[in-house]
Amino acid sequence: MGRLESVLNQSSTAIKVKEIQEQFIGKRLILGVDDMDVFKGISLKLLAMEQLLQQHPELQGELVLVQIVNPARSTGKDVQEAIKETKLTARRINENYSSAGYTPVILIENSIPLHEKIAYYATAQCCIVNAVRDGMNLVPYKYIVCRQGTPKMDKAINVAEGYSRTSMLVVSEFIGCSPSLSGAIRVNPWDIDAVAEALHLAVTVPDTEKQLRHEKHYRYVSSHDVAYWARSFMQDLERACKDHYSKRCWGIGFGLSFRVISLSPNFRKLSIDHIVSAYRRTNRRAIFLDYDGTIVPQTSINRAPGSEVLSILKNLCSDPKNTVFIVSGRGRSSLSEWFAPCENLGIAAEHGYFIRWNKNQDWESCPLVAGVDWKRIAEPVMQLYTETTDGSYIEAKETALVWHHQDADPDFGSCQALELLDHLESVLANEPVVVKRGQHIVEVKPQGISKGLVSEKILTTMVNDGKPPDFVMCIGDDRSDEDMFESISSSASSAVLPVTPEMFACTVGQKPSKAKYYLEDTSDVIRMLQGLSTASSVKHRFVPQIQVSFDSVA
Numbered sequence: 001m002g003r004l005e006s007v008l009n010q011s012s013t014a015i016k017v018k019e020i021q022e023q024f025i026g027k028r029l030i031l032g033v034d035d036m037d038v039f040k041g042i043s044l045k046l047l048a049m050e051q052l053l054q055q056h057p058e059l060q061g062e063l064v065l066v067q068i069v070n071p072a073r074s075t076g077k078d079v080q081e082a083i084k085e086t087k088l089t090a091r092r093i094n095e096n097y098s099s100a101g102y103t104p105v106i107l108i109e110n111s112i113p114l115h116e117k118i119a120y121y122a123t124a125q126c127c128i129v130n131a132v133r134d135g136m137n138l139v140p141y142k143y144i145v146c147r148q149g150t151p152k153m154d155k156a157i158n159v160a161e162g163y164s165r166t167s168m169l170v171v172s173e174f175i176g177c178s179p180s181l182s183g184a185i186r187v188n189p190w191d192i193d194a195v196a197e198a199l200h201l202a203v204t205v206p207d208t209e210k211q212l213r214h215e216k217h218y219r220y221v222s223s224h225d226v227a228y229w230a231r232s233f234m235q236d237l238e239r240a241c242k243d244h245y246s247k248r249c250w251g252i253g254f255g256l257s258f259r260v261i262s263l264s265p266n267f268r269k270l271s272i273d274h275i276v277s278a279y280r281r282t283n284r285r286a287i288f289l290d291y292d293g294t295i296v297p298q299t300s301i302n303r304a305p306g307s308e309v310l311s312i313l314k315n316l317c318s319d320p321k322n323t324v325f326i327v328s329g330r331g332r333s334s335l336s337e338w339f340a341p342c343e344n345l346g347i348a349a350e351h352g353y354f355i356r357w358n359k360n361q362d363w364e365s366c367p368l369v370a371g372v373d374w375k376r377i378a379e380p381v382m383q384l385y386t387e388t389t390d391g392s393y394i395e396a397k398e399t400a401l402v403w404h405h406q407d408a409d410p411d412f413g414s415c416q417a418l419e420l421l422d423h424l425e426s427v428l429a430n431e432p433v434v435v436k437r438g439q440h441i442v443e444v445k446p447q448g449i450s451k452g453l454v455s456e457k458i459l460t461t462m463v464n465d466g467k468p469p470d471f472v473m474c475i476g477d478d479r480s481d482e483d484m485f486e487s488i489s490s491s492a493s494s495a496v497l498p499v500t501p502e503m504f505a506c507t508v509g510q511k512p513s514k515a516k517y518y519l520e521d522t523s524d525v526i527r528m529l530q531g532l533s534t535a536s537s538v539k540h541r542f543v544p545q546i547q548v549s550f551d552s553v554a
């Protein structure tokens with residue numbers, strides 16, 4: 001900024017500004033400054049200018065595009081073609097729309113001194129950067145600083161004190177600085193109609209709007225200087241390195257999915273002996289189990305629980321010391337059908353929208369949620385991604401919609417999922433829903449529903465019933481389960497639980513998690529649950545069932 005301001009202060013710059021003002025008196029100036037490169041979209045810009053003049057004859061004779069073309073940095077065939085195309089298009093526009101004293105497109109192809117370039121920046125009413133691919137591109141920032149000018153420049157060109165500055169920017173959405181320019185008109189450079197329209201808007205909006213946009217831009221550019229960037233970079237670095245030395249790093253995955261994760265040294269494998277001994281010592285236990293990826297492998301074709309799982313759960317539920325819940329994103333009909341043999345099992349379905357304490361009780365549903373009108377917006381968007389992603393499909397639940405891509409090509413499916421997530425978040429921004437990523441799914445579900453609230457509700461009910469838990473175990477593999485891990489640990493440290501129970505938050509797979517423990521896979525989980533189940537059975541077996549009959553005592 002300082003460098004630009006010092007050039008603005010040079011008398012040679014003021015002289016050039018006056019010269020340009022005189023040359024273009026009564027005209028409106030649009031400026032482009034680009035290297036001659038196939039990616040800069042110069043021809044597309046010229047086509048948009050041509051369309052603008054054709055659609056708005058009132059601008060003919062008045063609107064001028066000055067395109068400064070810095071010499072090409074390479075000499076390849078593609079660059080030569082871009083130069084040829086640029087010249088041909090400029091010539092065609094000038095042949096069709098020039099008049100006495102008016103040339104609509106001025107190409108400046110030779111390299112010009114910095115002060116001249118800055119004089120053009122300072123004079124142009126609008127600046128356009130139309131690159132189809134680029135790095136940061138600093139042209140918009142330079143333009144803003146030059147439009148702000150300096151007191152010395154104002155004096156030299158007779159600008160009154162307190163004169164309100166204006167600047168209008170049309171920028172390609174594909175350049176790095178685009179997201180930082182909230183007052184710019186953003187365009188897709190390939191869309192010539194849209195670029196022509198943006199240029200029209202830029203030159204015709206009232207001055208008050210041009211001033212507001214300029215103020216916004218100048219505030220940003222002047223506050224985000226080199227020192228700001230250096231400071232924020234250092235802060236990011238410090239944050240990323242915080243606790244770095246106390247963490248353990250692991251390389252996981254193969255090929256393109258290889259990544260390094262850093263885990264806290266407190267994160268450790270759950271020892272079955274350790275949890276079984278805590279289980280034995282305790283009398284009021286709360287057990288929360290996620291379904292997919294936790295007690296049933298993510299990859300299994302048959303999604304119903306096997307007989308081993310059912311028998312373990314049945315045994316755990318029949319221990320009067322236990323309150324056992326399946327907490328799942330799945331719908332209530334399949335869960336209640338699958339777990340019909342486990343009469344005492346609690347089920348929280350659709351992430352807790354529906355809760356049932358045991359088979360004999362009715363389903364409670366969350367009173368918070370407004371209707372599901374949002375499905376009319378979300379479904380067509382999901383449909384679009386289903387049509388373009390082979391192997392994907394939509395699952396409609398009572399309160400949620402899920403887009404599945406487990407059977408699609410893994411890389412393509414993941415890319416599509418990220419795009420869909422973004423797309424849904426923008427179209428549903430005003431709806432009472434959240435859009436979440438899960439294992440091979442993108443799910444839209446009501447706001448205010450989470451597995452964390454389920455565990456909180458169950459623990460609170462146990463406390464209110466006079467059975468504050470002294471053992472809490474929660475196992476899950478997915479992002480939605482992290483809410484449960486967080487919730488049980490905050491319940492333990494807050495007033496929800498009067499005494500701190502033995503806590504076992506456990507994720508499935510070694511990965512960054514809010515859980516303190518991990519188990520490798522579903523087989524490990526089943527083995528551990530089997531250990532607990534055996535502990536319950538053994539106790540039952542050894543509880544003396546002796547009936548003393550006093551009648552028999554003589």
Ligand SMILES: O=P(O)(O)OC[C@H]1O[C@H](O[C@H]2O[C@H](CO)[C@@H](O)[C@H](O)[C@H]2O)[C@H](O)[C@@H](O)[C@@H]1O
Pocket residue numbers: 290291292293303327328329330331395397402404405406438439440441443478480
């Ligand atoms: O909370 P969970 O018990 O882990 O349930 C989460 C989702 O489970 C189901 O999807 C999962 O199984 C699908 C196969 O049936 C698989 O294609 C997908 O990748 C898994 O995420 C269920 O269909 C979803 O509605 C649940 O939200």
